[in-house]
Amino acid sequence: MTLLAEKVTYVPATGTLSALWLLLALPAAGAAILLLTGKRSEKWGPYLACAMTGLSFVLGVVFFFALKGLTNRSVDQHLFSWISVGRFQVPAGLLYDPLSATFVLLITGVGFLIHVYSLGYMDHDPRKKTFFAYLNLFIAAMLLLVLGNSFLALYVGWEGVGLASYLLIAFWYFKPEAATAAKKAFIANRVGDLGLSLAIMVMFAALGTTTYAGVFNSGVAGGTATAIGLLLLLGACGKSGQFPLQTWLPDAMEGPTPVSALIHAATMVTAGVYLIARSTPIFQASPDAQTVVTIIGAITLVIGCVIGCAYDDIKKVLAYSTVSQIGYMFLAVGIPGAGAIAILHLLTHGFFKACMFLSAGSVMHAMGDQVDMRRFGGLRKYMPITFGCFLTGYLAIIGLPPFAGFFSKDKIIEAAYDLHGTRGWILGTVALLGAGITAFYMTRLMVMTFLGEKRWTEGQHPHESPSVMTAPMVLLAIGSAVSGGLLVLGGALQNWLAPTLGPQVEVGAHTISPTVLTLLTLLVVAGGAAGAWFTYGTKPVLTTPPVAVTPLTVAARKNLYFDALNESLLMRPGQYLTRFLVWVDNRGIDGAVHALAAGIGGGSGRLRRTQTGFVRSYALSMFGGALLVVFALLAVRLGQ
Amino acid sequence: MPTDIQAPSIAYLPLLPILIVFGAATLGVLVEAFVPAHQRRLSQVVVAVAGLVASLGAVIYLAADGTSRLVAESALAIDGPALFLQGTLCVLGIGSILLLSERRLDRSGGVVVSQAANAPGSREDLRLAESSHVQTEVYPLAMFALGGMLLFPACNNLLLMFVALEVLSLPLYLMAGLARRRRLLSQEAALKYFLLGAFASAFFLYGVALLYGYAGSVDLGDILTATSQAGKSDGLLYLGVAMLGVGLLFKVGAVPFQAWTPDVYQGSPTPVTALMAACTKVAAFGALLRVFYVGFGTSQWDWRPMLWAVAILTMVVGAILAVTQTDVKRMLAYSSIAHTGFILVGVIAINKSGLSGTLFYLLTYGFTTIASFAVVGLVRDSAGEATHLAQWAGLGKRSPLVAGVFALLLFALAGIPLTSGFMAKFAVFKAATEGGATALVVVGVIASAVTAFFYARVVVLMFFQEPTVDGPTVAVPSAYTAVTIAVGVAFTVILGIVPQPVLDLAGKAATFIR
Numbered sequence A: 001m002t003l004l005a006e007k008v009t010y011v012p013a014t015g016t017l018s019a020l021w022l023l024l025a026l027p028a029a030g031a032a033i034l035l036l037t038g039k040r041s042e043k044w045g046p047y048l049a050c051a052m053t054g055l056s057f058v059l060g061v062v063f064f065f066a067l068k069g070l071t072n073r074s075v076d077q078h079l080f081s082w083i084s085v086g087r088f089q090v091p092a093g094l095l096y097d098p099l100s101a102t103f104v105l106l107i108t109g110v111g112f113l114i115h116v117y118s119l120g121y122m123d124h125d126p127r128k129k130t131f132f133a134y135l136n137l138f139i140a141a142m143l144l145l146v147l148g149n150s151f152l153a154l155y156v157g158w159e160g161v162g163l164a165s166y167l168l169i170a171f172w173y174f175k176p177e178a179a180t181a182a183k184k185a186f187i188a189n190r191v192g193d194l195g196l197s198l199a200i201m202v203m204f205a206a207l208g209t210t211t212y213a214g215v216f217n218s219g220v221a222g223g224t225a226t227a228i229g230l231l232l233l234l235g236a237c238g239k240s241g242q243f244p245l246q247t248w249l250p251d252a253m254e255g256p257t258p259v260s261a262l263i264h265a266a267t268m269v270t271a272g273v274y275l276i277a278r279s280t281p282i283f284q285a286s287p288d289a290q291t292v293v294t295i296i297g298a299i300t301l302v303i304g305c306v307i308g309c310a311y312d313d314i315k316k317v318l319a320y321s322t323v324s325q326i327g328y329m330f331l332a333v334g335i336p337g338a339g340a341i342a343i344l345h346l347l348t349h350g351f352f353k354a355c356m357f358l359s360a361g362s363v364m365h366a367m368g369d370q371v372d373m374r375r376f377g378g379l380r381k382y383m384p385i386t387f388g389c390f391l392t393g394y395l396a397i398i399g400l401p402p403f404a405g406f407f408s409k410d411k412i413i414e415a416a417y418d419l420h421g422t423r424g425w426i427l428g429t430v431a432l433l434g435a436g437i438t439a440f441y442m443t444r445l446m447v448m449t450f451l452g453e454k455r456w457t458e459g460q461h462p463h464e465s466p467s468v469m470t471a472p473m474v475l476l477a478i479g480s481a482v483s484g485g486l487l488v489l490g491g492a493l494q495n496w497l498a499p500t501l502g503p504q505v506e507v508g509a510h511t512i513s514p515t516v517l518t519l520l521t522l523l524v525v526a527g528g529a530a531g532a533w534f535t536y537g538t539k540p541v542l543t544t545p546p547v548a549v550t551p552l553t554v555a556a557r558k559n560l561y562f563d564a565l566n567e568s569l570l571m572r573p574g575q576y577l578t579r580f581l582v583w584v585d586n587r588g589i590d591g592a593v594h595a596l597a598a599g600i601g602g603g604s605g606r607l608r609r610t611q612t613g614f615v616r617s618y619a620l621s622m623f624g625g626a627l628l629v630v631f632a633l634l635a636v637r638l639g640q
Numbered sequence B: 001m002p003t004d005i006q007a008p009s010i011a012y013l014p015l016l017p018i019l020i021v022f023g024a025a026t027l028g029v030l031v032e033a034f035v036p037a038h039q040r041r042l043s044q045v046v047v048a049v050a051g052l053v054a055s056l057g058a059v060i061y062l063a064a065d066g067t068s069r070l071v072a073e074s075a076l077a078i079d080g081p082a083l084f085l086q087g088t089l090c091v092l093g094i095g096s097i098l099l100l101s102e103r104r105l106d107r108s109g110g111v112v113v114s115q116a117a118n119a120p121g122s123r124e125d126l127r128l129a130e131s132s133h134v135q136t137e138v139y140p141l142a143m144f145a146l147g148g149m150l151l152f153p154a155c156n157n158l159l160l161m162f163v164a165l166e167v168l169s170l171p172l173y174l175m176a177g178l179a180r181r182r183r184l185l186s187q188e189a190a191l192k193y194f195l196l197g198a199f200a201s202a203f204f205l206y207g208v209a210l211l212y213g214y215a216g217s218v219d220l221g222d223i224l225t226a227t228s229q230a231g232k233s234d235g236l237l238y239l240g241v242a243m244l245g246v247g248l249l250f251k252v253g254a255v256p257f258q259a260w261t262p263d264v265y266q267g268s269p270t271p272v273t274a275l276m277a278a279c280t281k282v283a284a285f286g287a288l289l290r291v292f293y294v295g296f297g298t299s300q301w302d303w304r305p306m307l308w309a310v311a312i313l314t315m316v317v318g319a320i321l322a323v324t325q326t327d328v329k330r331m332l333a334y335s336s337i338a339h340t341g342f343i344l345v346g347v348i349a350i351n352k353s354g355l356s357g358t359l360f361y362l363l364t365y366g367f368t369t370i371a372s373f374a375v376v377g378l379v380r381d382s383a384g385e386a387t388h389l390a391q392w393a394g395l396g397k398r399s400p401l402v403a404g405v406f407a408l409l410l411f412a413l414a415g416i417p418l419t420s421g422f423m424a425k426f427a428v429f430k431a432a433t434e435g436g437a438t439a440l441v442v443v444g445v446i447a448s449a450v451t452a453f454f455y456a457r458v459v460v461l462m463f464f465q466e467p468t469v470d471g472p473t474v475a476v477p478s479a480y481t482a483v484t485i486a487v488g489v490a491f492t493v494i495l496g497i498v499p500q501p502v503l504d505l506a507g508k509a510a511t512f513i514r
Helices: A015-019 A021-036 A045-068 A098-121 A128-147 A151-172 A176-207 A212-216 A222-240 A248-254 A257-266 A268-278 A280-284 A287-308 A314-333 A339-366 A384-398 A404-417 A421-450 A467-501 A514-537 A551-557 A559-608 A615-639 B013-034 B037-065 B080-100 B123-130 B138-154 B158-176 B183-215 B220-227 B235-252 B260-267 B270-295 B297-323 B328-348 B352-376 B400-414 B420-434 B438-464 B479-497 B500-509
Strands: A075-085 A088-096 B069-071 B076-078 B379-381
Touching: A015 A045, A015 A075, A021 A045, A021 A128, A045 A098, A045 A128, A088 A098, A088 A128, A088 A151, A098 A128, A098 A257, A098 A268, A098 A339, A098 A467, A128 A151, A128 A257, A128 A268, A151 A176, A151 A222, A151 A248, A151 A257, A151 A268, A176 A212, A176 A222, A176 A248, A212 A280, A222 A268, A222 A280, A222 A287, A222 A314, A248 A257, A248 A314, A257 A268, A257 A314, A257 A339, A268 A280, A268 A314, A268 A339, A268 A467, A280 A287, A287 A314, A287 A421, A287 A551, A287 A559, A314 A339, A314 A404, A314 A421, A339 A384, A339 A404, A339 A467, A384 A404, A384 A421, A384 A467, A384 A514, A404 A421, A404 A467, A404 A514, A421 A514, A551 A559, A559 B297, A559 B438, A615 B183, A615 B235, A615 B297, B013 B037, B013 B069, B013 B076, B013 B080, B013 B138, B037 B080, B037 B138, B076 B080, B076 B138, B080 B138, B080 B270, B080 B352, B080 B479, B080 B500, B138 B158, B138 B270, B158 B183, B158 B235, B158 B270, B183 B220, B183 B235, B183 B260, B220 B270, B220 B297, B235 B270, B235 B297, B235 B328, B260 B270, B260 B328, B270 B297, B270 B328, B270 B352, B297 B328, B297 B438, B328 B352, B328 B420, B328 B438, B352 B400, B352 B420, B352 B479, B352 B500, B400 B420, B400 B438, B400 B479, B420 B438, B420 B479
Parallel strands: none
Antiparallel strands: A075 A088, B069 B076
16 A cells, blocks of 8 residues: 655745635636626626636636746645634645646536536526526536635535526526435535535544544544545535435436536546545555445446346436446556546546537437437437547447546556456456446447437438537547547646545556556457347337336346435335424423423413502512512521 | 710712712702893803813813722722722713703603693693693703612612612602603503602611611711621611612612513603613612622621522513513613613622622613613603604614614613623623622523514514504714714613623722722
8 A cells, every 4th residue: 555755745836826716716716706796797798707707717727837837836826814712723725736726627628628518508598697607616626626725615616506506407497307406415414514524524523623634634534534534425426426425416418518527427427436536545544444435436327237227318328327337437546556546437427428418419409409319310310520529439438448537447447457366356257247248238328319210209300510619519529539549648637636645556467467467458448338239229229118027127227226215215214204303392391391381471460460559568578578588588598 | 074076087089079979969949049130041051061071070080090989088989890880880971961952852842841840631731732831840860860879889878878778769760750641641650659769768778777776887888897796686787778778779670679660661761761760770670789798798698598489580570571561661671670670690699800890880780771771762752752662663664774773772781692682781791700609690691692682673673573553763972972972872882792891890999998
């Protein structure tokens, strides 16, 4: 196991980097302006939002090179003292290091492209401006999440992206499914957030600090490290749609497609991976927590693959694919020394999944918001650019060399096998099989959408999308094609991230030789793709889903019964509990309060009658009082 | 051989605050006699306010000097608590005088009756009620009352204390009957106050006599010496303490001697009620503190249980009875009874922080109370002040400023944090806990919670109900009332946020000379 340098040190921000806060401030200002100016900004608002994100990206690039020129690449900018109570100090500040720099580029870069794409996609929406305001809000919150220098600052960003996600899933709130999905996302995230907030409270209690520097240098170990690690993992599972909290993510596809691409594929859902990568020192101190992370990742990647095979809704398939791919990232980030591979997969996934989502959005745009793949088919000829982009993304996700996914996924499988022992074999084989199933369902998607016969509904005239939409798609497609190779060239990313995640581990002996493993992976992938081709490509696809199917398909169509499980395990008992508590509140607590109030009121009314207004009875009461005083004093005297 | 009668030596300088106020009162009588009618009113205001300001200056001078001393053959003690309370009384007195001088609220231009001797409802009375004729004798009366109040907490001699009690009470009995509107109610209040006050004074005087029988002296110092000597029949002591206590507890309005409070507070002209509620309470508690801390300081185990019972009764009865009141002034009267209970908690602490907490409480309560009654005087309809609570509904919509100020004052009375009321309650409750009276503090906190109900109810009434159609109007006051309210509110807020300087001052003053 690799340990980081004994002490994590951050240098204060100087020069160019002292303007770090601008990164956050620009999109935040954009959101504020758009939300506060009302109808006035309807015309120029969306362009302002794009400009703010674009400027943030430019700044991100400038800061990136500024950081590259430093020897200690961990820059801390103190903003103000946030909480100052006795010995308990929480400064509000930003931390800019290779990990956050990488995320800043991903968030602002992909974010900017999706902003531009939305100009076309949301063109006809009457609440276009609000949409862009929420997008900017999301960018600002996400940047705070990755730039904050303490777990508490991260938590603020964490809740901010949760809010933005909720607002954007329910953007078409008049659709009941969208409103329900937003609620579901919010509640599932609350469960995860509980874990994160408990983790922060444990840090308060056990370590007395929440800053990264403070926590990582506190020498946390043993039970505390495991507790913090598992609680952080629960938070990460909620945000990243990991087992057992994965069910909200596919439903979240009810939001507009750019949202699905940006938030629910490329950036926000990877916040869990960021959290665990950022907390590397904690997880290094607790091998148990690391093992749990890998197990969660493995379970989720299988669940995502299996369910992805059963859906006919193009966005849901992509959503489960996201769940599954993030499972891969969790698997990698839980493997000691493989953190950089997880981030690599996160970046390549950010490109190819955003590319595929935007292409899917382009298809939906062309087909009148149709999402059922059984009603697509033969779109290759009508939408060549979209097809080309999707094909690139497809090749990247199934991991064909030299496309981006090949480099990252192959390494994850390799790292899993290199864990040695039973653990390595199980996790490696799961990851390998997952790659095969991924190839299966992605090929199925490609075939059903772009190849074969037209199975369109009446009166559809698909056409290629406007260039404002295709341009971002093409850029993302280029990223899907080349980013993987560029990032691993000479271990570029690995070395770059070393200050945060630790240097690359040299495994003495590989469990399986990398060359053999690569060939094996390609073989499995080819098998999966071929299986899909023979099932869906060689015979006509039915326009309605078949009924007579295997029990596994039935289960997969029902999300492997996870919704039902959540419902009976959490929702129903929760409902009974709330009903009981409402009853207790109404009858017990309110009853006591009302009885007390009635008692005081009644007592008051009764006592009031002594106030007769007759001075003679007042005098009598005084006389009685005087007697009482005398008796009281005499009683004391006799008692002595 | 006949012994030579020695003339008592009197140091006049420490008596200066008291002498100035009595001087101003006497000057006021002369003004009545010699100044032409149309100039009288202004002259009276100037004389009274100047007298109180000068007295305050003298108090500050003496306090800066810092020496505590017994003067006039030990009849008077000019020490920290006496000076602190005298200063408080001077400031509150100025506020009361300003409220009495308000001309703009009543359509005839005065708050007190123009000819008190006229029978209410007689033709002459009705004519004068609408004329702009005002009687200005109320100023010397108020000044004599204030002079007595300055004297009261400084008395080290029970006989002198009785004289001070009468000097402060007699003008108040008269002033209670001077209301310009609803005169019958006012006269009834005056008569009740007088009869019951006389009754209480009799108890007080009887107590003094019994204590003389016990100690052979009416000097508090001598009584203290006597209680620490063994072998005396202490039956006289107990009866004396009881009787003396009845007289003092009547003046502070403690249960079971509170019956007069609501009737008198309701019937008196509102500025007079403000004077009674704020200043009388300060002076009476000053005397009570001195008697129990100085005269019976070593026999505290004998009288403490009695005061415990009175304090509990006062807090509980005051709080509970206020719940069903429908008249603002009566509600404030019961609130003042409950506050008497809270202040008694500070008295019972019998330690230095109890004394300083009580002094602080009296100061903050005085400011808040004067401002509250001043606001009550603003809300009027054609028949005079609109004191029925139903008439206050929706006031927040019609006059947000006045309603907001009143809400703030009510919050202070309820003891909500960031107001002076909270700090004051905190100070006395903390002192009582240190003094071993935790049970009393628990009762106090519960009673506070009950009192919060009826304060909040008025706030709800003002802000969350629709105004009635023919509701009262809020009169725009002249500078007299406006300044009083502004100063009262300012102190309420400032002492709630930065109480430390005044707490320090009270802490420094909290040592009785024996």
